[in-house]
Amino acid sequence: MSNIAHLPTSPRMSMFLAEEQAKSDIRQELGACVGLLHGNPTNTDLFEIMARLKAASFLVDAMIGIREAHK
Numbered sequence: 001m002s003n004i005a006h007l008p009t010s011p012r013m014s015m016f017l018a019e020e021q022a023k024s025d026i027r028q029e030l031g032a033c034v035g036l037l038h039g040n041p042t043n044t045d046l047f048e049i050m051a052r053l054k055a056a057s058f059l060v061d062a063m064i065g066i067r068e069a070h071k
Contacts, residue, residue, distance in 0.1 A: 029056040
């Protein structure tokens with residue numbers, strides 16, 4: 001049995017946690033892009049950067065959706 005207390009979360013707290021996770025994921029994707037651009041990126045690196053930017057864009061759209069749903 002777990003000794004961690006599971007407290008009920010309000011919808012507002014759930015929204016906050018979801019937004020913070022989305023922000024963290026966006027930062028991670030953009031940071032990976034910056035890391036790939038250091039040095040001399042290959043064509044494969046550029047394709048990976050494009051994919052990561054698309055993922056970050058999707059996360060931004062999701063975060064906007066989270067905010068709209070809780071208005």
